[in-house]
Amino acid sequence: MPRGECVHSHDAPTPAKDSALHGSSDPWRLVYSRRPTENDRATLESLFALANGVLGVRGGLEEGGSRTQGTFLTGVWERTPIEYHERFPGFARSTDTRLPVADGTRIGLRLGETLVDLDEGEWLAFEQALDLRNGYLQRTLHWRSPTGVTLQIDAERIVPLHTPNLVCIRFRVTSIDYSGPITLESALVANATAAEQGDDPRIGARVAGGLSITASDSDQVLATICQRTQHSHIRLASGQRHHLPQPGLTFARAIIEDGQGVQQHYAGALRPGQSVALEKYVAYAWSMPEGGDAEAALLNTVATSLEDALNHRFDAHRAQQASACASFWREADLAIDGDPSVEQALRFNLFHLLQSTSRDGSGSAAAKGLTGEGYEGHYFWDAEAFILPVLALASPQQAHGMLQYRVRTLDRARAHAREMNHPVGALYAWRTISGDECSAYFPSGSAQYHINAAIAFAIRLYVDATGDTDFLVHGGAEVLFETARLWHHVGFFNPRRNHAFCICQVTGPDEYTALVDNNYYTNHMAQQHLRYAAAVAAQLADERPQDYARIAEAIGLTEKEISAWLAAADAMYLPVDPELGIFPQDDDFLDKPRLPVAHSGEHGHRPLLLKMHPLTIYRHQVCKQADVLQAFVLAGNAIDKDSKRRNFDYYEGVTVHDSTLSASTFSIVASEVGYADKAYGYFRDTLRVDLDNLHGNTSHGVHMAAMAGSWLALMWGFGGMRPMNERPGFAPALPGAWKSYRFGLRWRHAHIRVSVDAAGVEYTLTDGAQTEILHHGQPVLLRNGQSVKLPLQAHASGPLSLKGVIFDLDGVIADTAVVHHAAWKKLASEIGIPFDDTVGERLKGVDRRASLDILLEQSPRAFTEPEKEALATRKNDYYRQQIERFGPQNLLPGAKSAIESVRRAGLKTALASASRNAPLLLEKLGIADLFDYVVDANHISRAKPDPEIFLAAARGLGLAPGECLGVEDAAAGIASIHSAGMTAVGIGQHQALAEADLLLPNVAAFDISLFTGQSG
Structure with missing residues (x-):
C-alpha cells in the first residue's frame, strides 16, 4: 500500500503552536506544561517516547491508563495473510505487523479504597520534560482530588541504550495535605492489540492472530507473562521487579488477571510532607520467528536481566544512559547561534534517530521508529536513503547494524527476486519486517526497484566514512553484487534509443507516477550502483583476493558479468529535454497535463492518494515528493549547478510534498543552487514535522526520515557536505537567520568539526590522525588539534593542491x-x-x-x-x-609553451577532446609526447556538458577531480569542468564563458604560476 502524508494536514491538535510544548530557552530540554487534552495525549506519547533501537516505550503517564500508550519490540510481529480477489504470481502473500507487547509503564495510585483517576481531579501544575542531553523522561504533577486532597507525583523513565530489553522507572508520590493509606499498583498490562486500519492505509492493520497469553505468574518478588504469536510463531516473555528506595511501602499482594496481565501492589501511609517511592524494572525476552526457544529459557533471560538491573539501581542506569548520550552528542557537536528553537528541534530529531535504530543487526529503522504503530513498524527505503546517512557520520555502529540487517535478510531478497521472475540476483522488499514483501499494492510497492540502489548507496557511504572493508568481505559485497546483477534482468539495451540501457515499468520515489519507463532517479542510481559494484569487485580482487575469490565462487560472479555491468552503466539512458533543459522524470512525464489541484490547495488536510483514484493521479504531471532532485542529493556530484537549478525550478512547480521525505531534499538542492530563502523554508518544514504536527498524524509515531532530513538539510544543505572520492567535501553557506552554526562528523578514525559564521568556515580535527577534506572541491589537510579557517566561497585562483591540467583541443591548442x-x-x-x-x-x-x-x-x-x-x-x-595538411604551424600561439610550462612545474597533463580524431591531430601538430593521457569521443558515451570526459581524464592521470584544472573555450566545456568538481579556465572573449573561474583572452596568456604560486 502506498505511503503519503499531506503537508497541509492539521486534523489533530498541534501543542507546539500554542506554547504548551516549548523549551526554546534550553535547547537540551523539550517541555510540555499544561494539562493535555484527550487528543493531545497520543501526540505527546509519540514525542516523549523512549527507545533503544530494539525496545520502544511511548511517553504516556504511569497512572494515566491511556488507550494509545504502548510498548514495542523490533523482534515481535505477526504475519497475516493478504487477501486478494484476484491474486497473480509474485503478489505479496502476507504482511508483517509489529505488535504492541506487554506494557510495564502502568503504576496505578490508590488513596484508601479509591483508585485515582487523574481526569477527575484538578491539575494545579504539570510539566513533562524530555532531557535530550541525558536521555530520560521526567515529569511532575501537582494534583488535587475531587475531595480536595493534594499530591505531587514525580516520575522518571529510562529505556537504557546499553541494555536492549530493559525499562527503568522511578515513581514518587509526595503528600501536600493528604493523610491516609496509599497503594501503588504496579502492573504489566498484556491486553493491547494492534490498531485497526480505518480509511487511512498508513495507519493501523488488519491482523489475524496476534499475541495470546500462554502463562502468567506473580508473587512478592517477580511477576511474569508469557505470550506467543499465532502465525509468526514468536514467543515472548516479560517480567517486572521492584526496589523500594526509601521507607514507607511494603509488599501488599500479587494479582494475576486472566487475559489482562499481572500486578504487584505496594502499600503504605502518607502524611503531609512525606513521600513514598518505587523503582520499577521491566525486562523482555523473545524468540526468533519459528524459533524453538522454550518459555523456560525466555523466563530465565528475563529473570537474569531484572536481577542485574536491581543490582545497579536507577541512578546507576541513569548515569550510564547519560554517558552513552554524551558520546553521541560529542560526535554530533551541534550548536546554532541565532535561534535556540532550531537547535532544540535538531537535537530532538537527532535524539529520536539515536533511539530508534538497533546496533546488533536484528532490525533496521522503521518509518515511525519505535514510537507508534504507523506503517505497521515496516522498514522502507527511508532507512538507507535518509536515516543511515546521518548515522554513518554520527554513530557508525548503528549504521553498521542497519546494514547487517540487510545482510541477514539477503536470502529473503533472493527469494523475492525469484517471485518477481528474475533468475538471479536479489531484490529487497519495498516494505517489510521479516525480509518478505508486505506491500499489497505493487505499483507503488514491489515496482520500486530503486530500493536496491538505495542500499548500495548506503553501503558505499558507510564504507567511505568508516573504511570498514571487513564489512564488505563479511556480507556487504555479496549484498552489493547480488542487487547489482538484478539491473541486467530489469533493463535492456534498447535499439530504438541508439542501444541505450533502458529500465522499464518501475516506480521511482514519486509514487504519484507509477509503472513508468526510464524513471530518472532509478536509472541514475542504478548507474551508480553498477559502477560501484564493479569498483568494489576490482578493489577486493586486488586487496583481498582470497576473500573475493570466495565471494565470487559462492554466487557465481564472473569478470564477464562485471564487464556487462559497466557496459550497462556507460549506456544508461539519462536524456535531457532539449526544450526545457531538464531531466525528464520518465519517458512520459512531460507529456501529461498538470494536475490543477496541485496548486490550488484543494486537497486540504489529506494527501491526494486518499482523495483520488490512483489512475487519476497517474494520468497527470504531479509529484508526491522529490524524485529527480533526490538523485542530485544521493548521487549528483557529477551534475552541474545550472542543470540542478533548472530541474529545481521545474519540479518545484509540480510537487505537492504529500510525503514528509520531500522537504529535506528540496532544502538541500535549494542550498546547492543558491536559493537561500527557499532552502531555509524547506528546512523549517522538515525540522518541525512532529514538533508542530504538520502532517496531523504524529499521534501514530514520529517521522524518522523527516527527522533525519533536518540533519541532512543542515550538513548536506547548508554545510554542503558530500562524500567525494573517499573524502568528505564541504561547500558551506550561512543561513541569514543565524549568526553561526557548528556540526561534527566522524570520518574514518577522525572527528571533524565544521564551524561556520559570517567570517568564513573553520575546520578542526578534534581527534584522530591527519585527514584530508575538500573545501569547494579543493584539498585541505587537517592535523589533530589544529584548525584551518577559509572563506565561505571557493577560491577563484584554483585548487589548493594542483596536480594536473586537462586541456581541450579545439580552440585551445589548435584552431580546428x-x-x-x-x-x-x-x-x-x-x-x-x-x-x-x-x-x-x-x-x-x-x-x-x-x-x-x-x-x-x-x-x-x-x-x-x-x-x-x-x-x-x-x-x-x-x-x-x-x-591531413595540418602541422606544428597550426598550433595556436603560445599553446605549446603553455603545455610545456605545466610539465616543467611537475604537473601531469591530459587532453579531453570531443573529436574522435584527437590522436591524429596531436601527431600532426607534433605535441603527442606532451600529454600523459588522452581522452577523446571514442572513450566516452556522453558529450559535454556531461562531466564524463574530464572525470575520465582525471582517472587516467590517477588524480582526484579536485586536484585538476580544466582549460576550455566553450560554454559546454566550462560546465563539464565544473560538473566534474574542477576549477575552470576559459580561453576567449565570449560572453558564454562568463561562468569560468578565470577567463583569459588566449592560451598564450595561460600562466601556471597563477595556480601553483611558482614560476612555470
Whole structure:
C-alpha cells in the first residue's frame, strides 16, 4: 500500500503552536506544561517516547491508563495473510505487523479504597520534560482530588541504550495535605492489540492472530507473562521487579488477571510532607520467528536481566544512559547561534534517530521508529536513503547494524527476486519486517526497484566514512553484487534509443507516477550502483583476493558479468529535454497535463492518494515528493549547478510534498543552487514535522526520515557536505537567520568539526590522525588539534593542491574549430539546411553525433538512423581531408609553451577532446609526447556538458577531480569542468564563458604560476 502524508494536514491538535510544548530557552530540554487534552495525549506519547533501537516505550503517564500508550519490540510481529480477489504470481502473500507487547509503564495510585483517576481531579501544575542531553523522561504533577486532597507525583523513565530489553522507572508520590493509606499498583498490562486500519492505509492493520497469553505468574518478588504469536510463531516473555528506595511501602499482594496481565501492589501511609517511592524494572525476552526457544529459557533471560538491573539501581542506569548520550552528542557537536528553537528541534530529531535504530543487526529503522504503530513498524527505503546517512557520520555502529540487517535478510531478497521472475540476483522488499514483501499494492510497492540502489548507496557511504572493508568481505559485497546483477534482468539495451540501457515499468520515489519507463532517479542510481559494484569487485580482487575469490565462487560472479555491468552503466539512458533543459522524470512525464489541484490547495488536510483514484493521479504531471532532485542529493556530484537549478525550478512547480521525505531534499538542492530563502523554508518544514504536527498524524509515531532530513538539510544543505572520492567535501553557506552554526562528523578514525559564521568556515580535527577534506572541491589537510579557517566561497585562483591540467583541443591548442565549421557548413549546404554563426557556436565542444542532431533541427524532414550515420561519416571525411595538411604551424600561439610550462612545474597533463580524431591531430601538430593521457569521443558515451570526459581524464592521470584544472573555450566545456568538481579556465572573449573561474583572452596568456604560486 502506498505511503503519503499531506503537508497541509492539521486534523489533530498541534501543542507546539500554542506554547504548551516549548523549551526554546534550553535547547537540551523539550517541555510540555499544561494539562493535555484527550487528543493531545497520543501526540505527546509519540514525542516523549523512549527507545533503544530494539525496545520502544511511548511517553504516556504511569497512572494515566491511556488507550494509545504502548510498548514495542523490533523482534515481535505477526504475519497475516493478504487477501486478494484476484491474486497473480509474485503478489505479496502476507504482511508483517509489529505488535504492541506487554506494557510495564502502568503504576496505578490508590488513596484508601479509591483508585485515582487523574481526569477527575484538578491539575494545579504539570510539566513533562524530555532531557535530550541525558536521555530520560521526567515529569511532575501537582494534583488535587475531587475531595480536595493534594499530591505531587514525580516520575522518571529510562529505556537504557546499553541494555536492549530493559525499562527503568522511578515513581514518587509526595503528600501536600493528604493523610491516609496509599497503594501503588504496579502492573504489566498484556491486553493491547494492534490498531485497526480505518480509511487511512498508513495507519493501523488488519491482523489475524496476534499475541495470546500462554502463562502468567506473580508473587512478592517477580511477576511474569508469557505470550506467543499465532502465525509468526514468536514467543515472548516479560517480567517486572521492584526496589523500594526509601521507607514507607511494603509488599501488599500479587494479582494475576486472566487475559489482562499481572500486578504487584505496594502499600503504605502518607502524611503531609512525606513521600513514598518505587523503582520499577521491566525486562523482555523473545524468540526468533519459528524459533524453538522454550518459555523456560525466555523466563530465565528475563529473570537474569531484572536481577542485574536491581543490582545497579536507577541512578546507576541513569548515569550510564547519560554517558552513552554524551558520546553521541560529542560526535554530533551541534550548536546554532541565532535561534535556540532550531537547535532544540535538531537535537530532538537527532535524539529520536539515536533511539530508534538497533546496533546488533536484528532490525533496521522503521518509518515511525519505535514510537507508534504507523506503517505497521515496516522498514522502507527511508532507512538507507535518509536515516543511515546521518548515522554513518554520527554513530557508525548503528549504521553498521542497519546494514547487517540487510545482510541477514539477503536470502529473503533472493527469494523475492525469484517471485518477481528474475533468475538471479536479489531484490529487497519495498516494505517489510521479516525480509518478505508486505506491500499489497505493487505499483507503488514491489515496482520500486530503486530500493536496491538505495542500499548500495548506503553501503558505499558507510564504507567511505568508516573504511570498514571487513564489512564488505563479511556480507556487504555479496549484498552489493547480488542487487547489482538484478539491473541486467530489469533493463535492456534498447535499439530504438541508439542501444541505450533502458529500465522499464518501475516506480521511482514519486509514487504519484507509477509503472513508468526510464524513471530518472532509478536509472541514475542504478548507474551508480553498477559502477560501484564493479569498483568494489576490482578493489577486493586486488586487496583481498582470497576473500573475493570466495565471494565470487559462492554466487557465481564472473569478470564477464562485471564487464556487462559497466557496459550497462556507460549506456544508461539519462536524456535531457532539449526544450526545457531538464531531466525528464520518465519517458512520459512531460507529456501529461498538470494536475490543477496541485496548486490550488484543494486537497486540504489529506494527501491526494486518499482523495483520488490512483489512475487519476497517474494520468497527470504531479509529484508526491522529490524524485529527480533526490538523485542530485544521493548521487549528483557529477551534475552541474545550472542543470540542478533548472530541474529545481521545474519540479518545484509540480510537487505537492504529500510525503514528509520531500522537504529535506528540496532544502538541500535549494542550498546547492543558491536559493537561500527557499532552502531555509524547506528546512523549517522538515525540522518541525512532529514538533508542530504538520502532517496531523504524529499521534501514530514520529517521522524518522523527516527527522533525519533536518540533519541532512543542515550538513548536506547548508554545510554542503558530500562524500567525494573517499573524502568528505564541504561547500558551506550561512543561513541569514543565524549568526553561526557548528556540526561534527566522524570520518574514518577522525572527528571533524565544521564551524561556520559570517567570517568564513573553520575546520578542526578534534581527534584522530591527519585527514584530508575538500573545501569547494579543493584539498585541505587537517592535523589533530589544529584548525584551518577559509572563506565561505571557493577560491577563484584554483585548487589548493594542483596536480594536473586537462586541456581541450579545439580552440585551445589548435584552431580546428574553423575546420569543423567549414565541414558542417559544407554538409548543411549539400542537404539544404541553413547554417550561420549561431549554429556554429552551438556546435563548439559538442561531439559529432550531438552536433549532427543540432544541425538537423532545421531540417524540413526526418532522417533515419542509417542516413544520420552516413551524414556524420561524410562530415568527418571533409574534416579529415583538411587536417591531413595540418602541422606544428597550426598550433595556436603560445599553446605549446603553455603545455610545456605545466610539465616543467611537475604537473601531469591530459587532453579531453570531443573529436574522435584527437590522436591524429596531436601527431600532426607534433605535441603527442606532451600529454600523459588522452581522452577523446571514442572513450566516452556522453558529450559535454556531461562531466564524463574530464572525470575520465582525471582517472587516467590517477588524480582526484579536485586536484585538476580544466582549460576550455566553450560554454559546454566550462560546465563539464565544473560538473566534474574542477576549477575552470576559459580561453576567449565570449560572453558564454562568463561562468569560468578565470577567463583569459588566449592560451598564450595561460600562466601556471597563477595556480601553483611558482614560476612555470
